[in-house]
Amino acid sequence: MAVLLREAIGERLRRARTDQNRTLREVSRAARVSLGYLSEVERGRKEASSELLASICDALELPLPNLLGNVAADLAVTTGAPVPVQAPAAKVSAYASTGSDAGILLSPALTHRLSVAVTDQNKAIAAA
Known part of the structure; x- marks a missing residue:
């Protein structure tokens, strides 16, 4: 069975929130999203818009590129695809x-x- 992107994103968001020992209520208030909707996003039942993801990431003090990089790595491992490597900033060659x-x-x-x-x-x- 294929892993859905929304499920992988939700899992990573929930992990970030619980690692910070924060409640859904705290994060939903900080992100200005309803508690129920945030819960649905974390459970992978709702697709989050890019604006909503940015708001949730801001509330969690989690850079959006870090979230997306971690999700990409999770999906690569799950699907057997090569794990993406985060590249350093471009250098003049x-x-x-x-x-x-x-x-x-x-x-x-x-x-x-x-x-x-x-x-x-x-x-x-x-x-x-």
Whole structure:
């Protein structure tokens, strides 16, 4: 049986809340969502919008990217897929001189595309 995304998200939200020894009531008030709806989200019975997830994560002081990364890892383990690896921030891998005051910074991206930032006197323009 396939694991539903809403169930995996709900499980991680509940774990974060219980690890903090907080009640549904406390988190629902902080997130400005009804207690019943938060309970349904935690049990994987309701889909949470991106805005609602952000609000719940704020109430839990849990960065949304951390929640989503943990959920992705949980789903990967459950389905036997490769576990995603959190990449470090992009680093400049090369600097190409253009023969003028401007330069081009090259940086690899996780999308296997080349990210390019064109710099001119401390101003950067990014492109992917």
